[in-house]
Amino acid sequence: xxxxxxxxxxxxxxxxxxxxxxxxxxxxxxxxxxxxxxxxxxxxxxxxxxxxxxxxxxxxxxxxxxxxxxxxxxxxxxxxxxxxxxxxxxxxxxxxxxxxxxxxxxxxxxxxxxxxxxxxxxxxxxxxxxxxxxxxxxxxxxxxxxxxxxxxxxxxxxxxxxxxxxxxxxxxxxxxxxxxxxxxxxxxxxxxxxxxxxxxxxxxxxxxxxxxxxxxxxxxxxxxxxxxxxxxxxxxxxxxxxxxxxxxxxxxxxxxxxxxxxxxxxxxxxxxxxxxxxxxxxxxxxxxxxxxxxxxxxxxxxxxxxxxxxxxxxxxxxxxxxxxxxxxxxxxxxxxxxxxxxxxxxxxxxxxxxxxxxxxxxxxxxxxxxxxxxxxxxxxxxxxxxxxxxxxxxxxxxxxxxxxxxxxxxxxxxxxxxxxxxxxxxxxxxxxxxxxxxxx
Amino acid sequence: xxxxxxxxxxxxxxxxxxxxxxxxxxxxxxxxxxxxxxxxxxxxxxxxxxxxxxxxxxxxxxxxxxxxxxxxxxxxxxxxxxxxxxxxxxxxxxxxxxxxxxxxxxxxxxxxxxxxxxxxxxxxxxxxxxxxxxxxxxxxxxxxxxxxxxxxxxxxxxxxxxxxxxxxxxxxxxxxxxxxxxxxxxxxxxxxxxxxxxxxxxxxxxxxxxxxxxxxxxxxxxxxxxxxxxxxxxxxxxxxxxxxxxxxxxxxxxxxxxxxxxxxxxxxxxxxxxxxxxxxxxxxxxxxxxxxxxxxxxxxxxxxxxxxxxxxxxxxxxxxxxxxxxxxxx
Numbered sequence: 190x191x192x193x194x195x196x197x198x199x200x201x202x203x204x205x206x207x208x209x210x211x212x213x214x215x216x217x218x219x220x221x222x223x224x225x226x227x228x229x230x231x232x233x234x235x236x237x238x239x240x241x242x243x244x245x246x247x248x249x250x251x252x253x254x255x256x257x258x259x260x261x262x263x264x265x266x267x268x269x270x271x272x273x274x275x276x277x278x279x280x281x282x283x284x285x286x287x288x289x290x291x292x293x294x295x296x297x298x299x300x301x302x303x304x305x306x307x308x309x310x311x312x313x314x315x316x317x318x319x320x321x322x323x324x325x326x327x328x329x330x331x332x333x334x335x336x337x338x339x340x341x342x343x344x345x346x347x348x349x350x351x352x353x354x355x356x357x358x359x360x361x362x363x364x365x366x367x368x369x370x371x372x373x374x375x376x377x378x379x380x381x382x383x384x385x386x387x388x389x390x391x392x393x394x395x396x397x398x399x400x401x402x403x404x405x406x407x408x409x410x411x412x413x414x415x416x417x418x419x420x421x422x423x424x425x426x427x428x429x430x431x432x433x434x435x436x437x438x439x440x441x442x443x444x445x446x447x448x449x450x451x452x453x454x455x456x457x458x459x460x461x462x463x464x465x466x467x468x469x470x471x472x473x474x475x476x477x478x479x480x481x482x483x484x485x486x487x488x489x490x491x492x493x494x495x496x497x498x499x500x501x502x503x504x505x506x507x508x509x510x511x512x513x514x515x516x517x518x519x520x521x522x523x524x525x526x527x528x529x530x531x532x533x534x535x536x537x538x539x540x541x542x543x544x545x546x547x548x549x550x551x552x553x554x555x556x557x558x559x560x561x562x563x564x565x566x567x568x569x570x571x572x573x574x575x576x577x578x579x580x581x582x583x584x585x586x587x588x589x590x591x592x593x594x595x596x597x598x599x600x601x602x603x604x605x606x607x608x609x610x611x612x613x614x615x616x617x618x619x620x621x622x623x624x625x626x627x628x629x
Numbered sequence: 630x631x632x633x634x635x636x637x638x639x640x641x642x643x644x645x646x647x648x649x650x651x652x653x654x655x656x657x658x659x660x661x662x663x664x665x666x667x668x669x670x671x672x673x674x675x676x677x678x679x680x681x682x683x684x685x686x687x688x689x690x691x692x693x694x695x696x697x698x699x700x701x702x703x704x705x706x707x708x709x710x711x712x713x714x715x716x717x718x719x720x721x722x723x724x725x726x727x728x729x730x731x732x733x734x735x736x737x738x739x740x741x742x743x744x745x746x747x748x749x750x751x752x753x754x755x756x757x758x759x760x761x762x763x764x765x766x767x768x769x770x771x772x773x774x775x776x777x778x779x780x781x782x783x784x785x786x787x788x789x790x791x792x793x794x795x796x797x798x799x800x801x802x803x804x805x806x807x808x809x810x811x812x813x814x815x816x817x818x819x820x821x822x823x824x825x826x827x828x829x830x831x832x833x834x835x836x837x838x839x840x841x842x843x844x845x846x847x848x849x850x851x852x853x854x855x856x857x858x859x860x861x862x863x864x865x866x867x868x869x870x871x872x873x874x875x876x877x878x879x880x881x882x883x884x885x886x887x888x889x890x891x892x893x894x895x896x897x898x899x900x901x902x903x904x905x906x907x908x909x910x911x912x913x914x915x916x917x918x919x920x921x922x923x924x925x926x927x928x929x930x931x932x933x934x935x936x937x938x939x940x941x942x943x944x945x946x947x948x949x950x951x952x953x954x955x956x957x958x959x
Contacts (some may be wrong), residue, residue: 281920291704293706350668448814450793450816454906455816595924599905600908603906607817609907
């Protein structure tokens with residue numbers, strides 16, 4: 190593994206404030222500097238609600254997916270309320286998303302408002318390109334608010350979120366005569382029972398290129414990915430919990446349940462979902478909204494699916510990543526107040542409820558998130574329990590963006606399952622990669 | 630960008646006939662008009678083209694070279710010039726870091742293997758198509774198809790053919806009795822991964838060679854071949870002693886073009902392996918993208934691009950030498 194020889198993205202509050210003044214392309218815009226407490230400089234909609242002009246908004250995904258459909262409706266409603274306002278929506282595919290934003294920031298060509306993956310917001314905020322926003326208007330899902338908050342100031346409206354749960358085939362587990370696994374050990378026991386009683390179907394598969402499943406395992410084992418101590422971070426994989434997480438992953442690989450191709454870069458969480466939809470595996474870690482696609486691909490699975498929250502690790506935790514998106518307003522936008530008004534419109538109860546119904550995500554506000562839970566559904570209460578009670582954010586720091594963008598986790602797991610790394614070497618490698626990015 | 634420097638060298642310079650110097654004797658008095666005609670006018674004529682070349686080739690190359698000696702990384706390096714000069718540290722890193730060193734060596738070795746494969750297959754198919762037989766035209770069109778398919782699309786198709794679980798290659802090999810290929814993962818091991826990449830690259834690049842050589846073959850006068858036949862030569866002798874030597878200038882150009890294409894190859898590797906597992910199947914162009922773009926290490930990415938640039942320059946210089954020798958012989 191290459192350790193970064195270069196320094197970058199160093200966080201200095203003063204430098205960030207200066208960065209706002211000397212913005213990209215040397216333009217002399219005098220944006221208000223991000224203040225330490227954030228409250229004073231925060232952008233907020235004009236209380237009179239009189240707006241005119243144009244704003245450009247970037248949304249992740251494409252216009253045809255559920256999020257896109259829902260956004261188009263919201264924008265039409267917003268434009269109907271404000272006759273002199275015109276909103277241009279541009280869609281950015283998730284796969285190229287971070288690069289697209291980075292290029293735009295370098296070129297000084299940012300939109301007014303954008304959807305930001307919740308693990309990116311800290312990175313952009315530390316670059317000084319985001320405007321602080323005022324989150325006092327509603328109670329937001331804590332984990333989404335936490336990942337938008339940098340040095341006490343909020344830089345994004347929590348828009349929506351969701352967390353991975355364990356899906357399983359009720360018919361297969363019945364046939365094997367077992368209940369869904371509640372712990373790591375039970376995952377192996379259930380898998381063994383399926384192998385013995387059912388055969389011809391892989392109980393549970395893992396892939397090296399699926400970091401959002403692997404990274405939280407250390408939480409379940411009772412550790413931290415990286416623990417913050419003032420301005421410094423202490424990586425947590427070369428610890429008892431970190432070793433347990435890596436051993437668990439290695440043991441899952443060595444069951445032989447996963448196909449050989451699962452070592453390659455191309456085999457991702459989507460491939461695992463395809464395997465499950467094809468009836469090749471009996472259990473799957475997936476985001477709740479993926480269920481629609483899985484059932485579309487294989488209607489026979491309808492009525493044969495169940496869900497439980499993540500199996501508990503030796504640390505007694507069932508936590509996983511709180512995935513989600515923020516709506517961020519760019520500091521350089523000439524229409525910051527209008528952009529903030531659009532964001533607040535999009536997360537308001539009426540829009541949020543309809544958005545959640547269309548997309549299957551949880552809205553970013555607590556009241557609307559709770560309102561979307563359907564107790565009679567097999568999935569909805571489980572998904573809510575996972576997201577509200579057992580979900581955490583990745584370390585909130587600008588350095589994390591570089592960590593997630595790099596191929597470190599995938600590379601380490603590939604070396605581990607190929608036998609080129611021992612558990613200790615893999616743990617040390619992850620920690621040194623984290624450390625080098627923190628120090629950069 | 631290694632593109633700009635090679636344009637002038639690809640076409641052999643025509644041998645200038647010995648024409649008498651037609652420029653008239655200089656008049657004793659210098660006139661401004663003459664200075665304009667001789668010096669300024671030509672400059673004015675090439676100025677637009679020169680501006681484009683400096684803007685689109687010169688500046689990027691110089692900028693890349695400069696960045697390669699810095700530790701530029703992250704957004705701020707480009708928005709605010711926050712970077713330090715670090716001399717050859719990036720280049721030292723390339724040759725001391727096992728991943729990047731492997732990438733550089735793979736580029737050269739694998740690139741050359743692809744060139745040899747492309748040329749052999751290209752020559753063989755051109756010779757076949759040069760024979761009169763039924764269905765020659767249909768075959769000629771079919772041979773061109775791989776060249777006509779976009780590289781990305783073709784690479785995805787090949788990826789599916791070699792898919793471990795569902796690929797038709799593993800299925801066929803298993804049915805033929807090679808049970809070791811059941812669920813065999815081609816893209817997990819270095820050698821099997823590059824075997825597939827090599828097949829795809831050669832499959833995509835030989836049609837161009839074939840097409841060019843077929844045109845070249847038509848220019849060989851029939852009476853030379855007939856005379857050789859009367860002398861009792863075998864087909865192999867005619868190929869080795871007449872056909873290939875007569876095509877030598879063309880073959881040289883094709884070798885250089887193939888070399889440049891194969892050393893820069895990106896799409897096939899990126900689609901088929903993504904450079905993985907664990908960055909073990911990268912070539913320089915992929916490493917440049919991974920370091921420079923996905924990890925925002927502009928300095929390191931530039932250094933990798935410069936290494937590829939210099940490898941290609943060296944090859945181009947060798948080519949120019951060969952062409953010059955060719956000119957001197959003729």
